Amino acid sequence: MTTPQGRVLIIAGSDSGGGAGIQADIKAVTMLGGYAMTAITALTVQDTRGVHGVWPAPVGVVTDQMKVTLADIGADAVKTGMLGTAALVEAVAETLHAQAGIIPRVIDPVMVATSGDRLVDEKAVGAIRTELVSRARLVTPNAPEAEVLTGKAVESLDGQRRAAERLLELGANGALVKGGHIADRVIHDVLQTTTGEWIFESPRIETTSTHGTGCTLASAIAALLAQGRSVPEAVQEGRDYLMGAIRAAKGFGKGHGPVHHGWLLDEKKR
Numbered sequence: 001m002t003t004p005q006g007r008v009l010i011i012a013g014s015d016s017g018g019g020a021g022i023q024a025d026i027k028a029v030t031m032l033g034g035y036a037m038t039a040i041t042a043l044t045v046q047d048t049r050g051v052h053g054v055w056p057a058p059v060g061v062v063t064d065q066m067k068v069t070l071a072d073i074g075a076d077a078v079k080t081g082m083l084g085t086a087a088l089v090e091a092v093a094e095t096l097h098a099q100a101g102i103i104p105r106v107i108d109p110v111m112v113a114t115s116g117d118r119l120v121d122e123k124a125v126g127a128i129r130t131e132l133v134s135r136a137r138l139v140t141p142n143a144p145e146a147e148v149l150t151g152k153a154v155e156s157l158d159g160q161r162r163a164a165e166r167l168l169e170l171g172a173n174g175a176l177v178k179g180g181h182i183a184d185r186v187i188h189d190v191l192q193t194t195t196g197e198w199i200f201e202s203p204r205i206e207t208t209s210t211h212g213t214g215c216t217l218a219s220a221i222a223a224l225l226a227q228g229r230s231v232p233e234a235v236q237e238g239r240d241y242l243m244g245a246i247r248a249a250k251g252f253g254k255g256h257g258p259v260h261h262g263w264l265l266d267e268k269k270r
Helices: 021-031 059-072 086-099 122-135 143-150 157-169 213-225 231-247 263-269
Strands: 007-015 035-047 050-056 077-080 105-107 174-177 186-193 196-203
Touching: 007 021, 007 059, 007 213, 021 035, 021 213, 035 059, 059 086, 077 213, 086 122, 105 122, 105 213, 122 143, 143 157, 157 174, 157 186, 157 196, 186 231, 196 231, 213 231, 231 263
Parallel strands: 007 035, 007 077, 077 105
Antiparallel strands: 035 050, 174 186, 186 196
């Protein structure tokens, strides 16, 4: 077993606004000391107000990006984001099985943008459930995504726990069911793995700068796993990083603004 070196292969779409997708992933991984590689699944015409267009990459181009980076540089963790279609999900899963069988995978089942725009079709949901969740070191759905994947109502802490249990039954080694979409002054995120349960909580930050929070957290966790952290440690440190980024958001854009991924640099300057 080689020593973890922080290499993260990110398989996700590009966000022209820079707040989510590949752009957020690279920023988060880099800020937490990792090395980001990418397989871009789609170009989106996107800003803080919504997704105005999506141009999917050919499936073979996505898997070729994965193959060359894995063969040349290697990876200590893999993070998936927006995949879009069942054909792409299946091809990504097949490539990971062939070239990244034992590398931990953080599966962020991106289905709906912060703006409410749907980003995957129905067949893709089923493929994510059967092909990616079943081999995930950690799957990181928000409440609506957890409901779609599990069929469980996720409207409370108990619902989050039941959904996490179901994701483990589907084959995931760990599930982080996030509570940001549940109306409460305190946000609870439920982590369950095959060895235990952890409940993380934090006061809700009143802000409209929430674009890319899911991408950022999943990539932060992947970066930390790639450096040898345990899943609970990576979730705790990843949440701390995300909360700092939300608090430091600069209010860019006219819709749901991006978090400030570089806030740690600001801290160092003080």
